Amino acid sequence: MEMSIPIIERLKREEKDILIFTHENPDCDGIGSMIALYLFLKKLGKNVTMAMKDDFPFVCDFMPEVNEIKKLPINHKFSVAILVDASSKKRAGTEVYADEIIRIDHHIGGEFESIYDIVDDFSPSTTAVMTYVLRNWDEDLIDEKIATALYAGLITDTGSFRYNNTTDKTFEIAEFLVKKGANPHHISRMLYERNKLNVLKLLTKTLSTLELYHNDQIAVLTVFRDFLNETNTKEEDTEGFVNFARSVDTVKVAVLMIQREDLKTWRISIRGKGEVDVQKIARKFGGGGHKDASGCRVVGNYEDVKSKLVEAIAESIDNLEKMQVLQEIV
Ligand SMILES: [Mn+2]
Structure with missing residues (x-):
């Protein structure tokens, strides 16, 4: 798959620091999207930080590098900040300092942040949009950790493939992520069978x-x-x-x-x-x-x-x- 997606070209060019952030009261889709992009950009040697206002929910504790998520606000101006799974930067619930903000999301409407925004309201989750971006960038860089973070967001936002945002495409994405190492049984057990x-x-x-x-x-x-x-x-x-x-x-x-x-x-x-x-x-x-x-x-x-x-x-x-x-x- 060779396609030119503006956000990919934009991030390829970025040599300074990149922030990835999500909404307050974060969910597995926001956190999974953030972690997946973070790990992917790290592999490419980018200077990248992920941050959000609140603590991660307990159910997300099995996700890779979840402990590397920093707290917002960060008193530093980033070159570019990627907002995931939120309709506007206001949803961060706090200040974010960056020269440019780019949105990756699946919410209907919302605010235009940049010409590099990639928003698909037909996508069942932001992790589905993220899978599309990363697959088109370099499929080989998607490893077990990245696939796990993406799969967790996909199943939580589709209610384990039960909601009406679930289509043939959803299963195709899931198949791809499982082939890349996401373990459906393990992830479901972590998400749904650990009630306190x-x-x-x-x-x-x-x-x-x-x-x-x-x-x-x-x-x-x-x-x-x-x-x-x-x-x-x-x-x-x-x-x-x-x-x-x-x-x-x-x-x-x-x-x-x-x-x-x-x-x-x-x-x-x-x-x-x-x-x-x-x-x-x-x-x-x-x-x-x-x-x-x-x-x-x-x-x-x-x-x-x-x-x-x-x-x-x-x-x-x-x-x-x-x-x-x-x-x-x-
Ligand atoms: Mn979502």
């Missing part, structure tokens, strides 16, 4: 908050700050909890509300099942994301925030039903 007892206790408390609305089509779960304190857990331990709400048979849209430290801000995850476009709902509340997985932050009283959300989701579901009836008539 206190996280299961947090899950038990969270599941007890389950509420259903609008003929059981909307499910809401809440993580109150007390739950985190009582079980000695952190916000990042709630990763995947929203899927329990989503798994209810009749549910079309699932919501997870996490109470932040100030007690009045709610970090909200919204998940769909391929019907309702939850990105449009998140946008109404100043957030964004994908059709099936979006999020936003809202400040306010718990009951008020929840009822506004439920109302907006109910409206989307009703509109969808109206559209379906119209289509049947046509």
Whole structure:
């Protein structure tokens, strides 16, 4: 495969320092993309640093060189900074100093950072975009470590090939990464079979908050700050909890509300099942994301925030039903 991809030509030319960074509250896709590019550029002898604002979530601890990730902000101006898995540099949650910022991502829309941006919203993960870039740059440099980081992001962002962003292309990328040394059983075991007892206790408390609305089509779960304190857990331990709400048979849209430290801000995850476009709902509340997985932050009283959300989701579901009836008539 010989193709000219602008970002490759740009990075080939770079002889000064390169920063790779991802969004705050990072996930395996952001971290996997960052590590893969970092290792690849290191092999090429580039002066490269990876950094983010927060600690890595526990589930990512098996990823190669995860301990080499530095903390943002870094009080140094880099020649170029590569933003991965985020729609804008603002998503870093802190300042990033660089002469130029380039975005590698799969989120819909977002901000244009540079003419070298490579954003593909049809890609299931940023690691899928990254695989494309690195394969076209030099396939032979992709080793077991790089493949492991890329595969971990691919399976987490596709829910282990279950979400509707999973296509034949996704399996082709997975096949390539497994051939390059990614071990599916090991990676899945690391990601999904290492629950801590206190996280299961947090899950038990969270599941007890389950509420259903609008003929059981909307499910809401809440993580109150007390739950985190009582079980000695952190916000990042709630990763995947929203899927329990989503798994209810009749549910079309699932919501997870996490109470932040100030007690009045709610970090909200919204998940769909391929019907309702939850990105449009998140946008109404100043957030964004994908059709099936979006999020936003809202400040306010718990009951008020929840009822506004439920109302907006109910409206989307009703509109969808109206559209379906119209289509049947046509
Ligand atoms: Mn992603």
